[in-house]
Amino acid sequence: MTIAENIHAIRARMADAAQRAGRDPKEILLIGASKMNDAAACQAAIAAGIDALGENRVQEMAAKLREHAYDGAPLHFIGHLQRNKARQVVGTAALIHSVSSLELLEEIGRLAERQGLVQDVLLEVNIGGEQSKSGFAPDVLRGAAERAAAIPHVRVRGLMAIPPIQREPHGNLPFFAKVARLYVDIGRDLYDNKFDYLSMGMSDDFEDAIAAGATMVRVGSAIFGHRQYQ
Numbered sequence: 001m002t003i004a005e006n007i008h009a010i011r012a013r014m015a016d017a018a019q020r021a022g023r024d025p026k027e028i029l030l031i032g033a034s035k036m037n038d039a040a041a042c043q044a045a046i047a048a049g050i051d052a053l054g055e056n057r058v059q060e061m062a063a064k065l066r067e068h069a070y071d072g073a074p075l076h077f078i079g080h081l082q083r084n085k086a087r088q089v090v091g092t093a094a095l096i097h098s099v100s101s102l103e104l105l106e107e108i109g110r111l112a113e114r115q116g117l118v119q120d121v122l123l124e125v126n127i128g129g130e131q132s133k134s135g136f137a138p139d140v141l142r143g144a145a146e147r148a149a150a151i152p153h154v155r156v157r158g159l160m161a162i163p164p165i166q167r168e169p170h171g172n173l174p175f176f177a178k179v180a181r182l183y184v185d186i187g188r189d190l191y192d193n194k195f196d197y198l199s200m201g202m203s204d205d206f207e208d209a210i211a212a213g214a215t216m217v218r219v220g221s222a223i224f225g226h227r228q229y230q
């Protein structure tokens with residue numbers, strides 16, 4: 001299967017999942033998680049109509065930018081972001097999915113102000129309470145979101161989450177449902193119903209994420225094939 005064929009097949013599955021949930025398929029964006037895939041693969045995904053590409057590592061993103069990997073589609077940053085690397089991402093990524101602390105968000109705001117822009121971001125929720133993952137714990141998220149709303153030069157557009165790895169089929173559904181509830185409640189109470197991005201779901205579970213309310217799914221291996229880790 002080519003990248004284009006994979007994207008068409010995933011779009012069809014996304015549309016089915018949306019219809020089953022009584023949702024409009026057009027409100028759900030397909031983000032290609034392109035880590036460890038080269039510029040040619042990124043360009044093939046863009047030619048096939050991917051909505052955006054998401055990168056995980058700043059260094060890899062910078063190298064692929066020089067190769068014009070993302071020309072023709074928005075670039076998102078979806079990986080863990082260190083404060084000292086934020087400078088390379090602010091103003092370059094249309095959306096940063098993975099804001100995991102208020103200190104990072106303040107730094108993003110400072111950098112955006114210097115460039116005279118407003119950076120769109122999502123707050124990452126550590127929905128499984130895992131030590132190994134970054135993100136706001138669910139019980140501190142509301143407080144953080146309230147403070148985030150007052151930070152200039154950033155616009156919080158919603159939430160992102162990566163649930164713990166599950167062995168059971170549909171095991172992520174309860175986690176997706178919890179994130180969706182936080183998204184709806186915080187969006188209504190603190191953001192004037194202006195939240196529009198709920199980023200959750202990957203190759204193995206994007207249909208369940210859509211059932212729970214995702215508006216962005218981040219799909220890697222189902223588009224680009226299995227990654228070769230060294």
Ligand SMILES: *Cc1c(COP(=O)(O)O)cnc(C)c1O
Pocket residue numbers: 033035056078079162202203204218219220221222
């Ligand atoms: C790699 C990655 C994905 C995609 O994972 P697949 O299982 O390959 O679809 C999604 N989100 C993030 C943050 C990732 O790092």
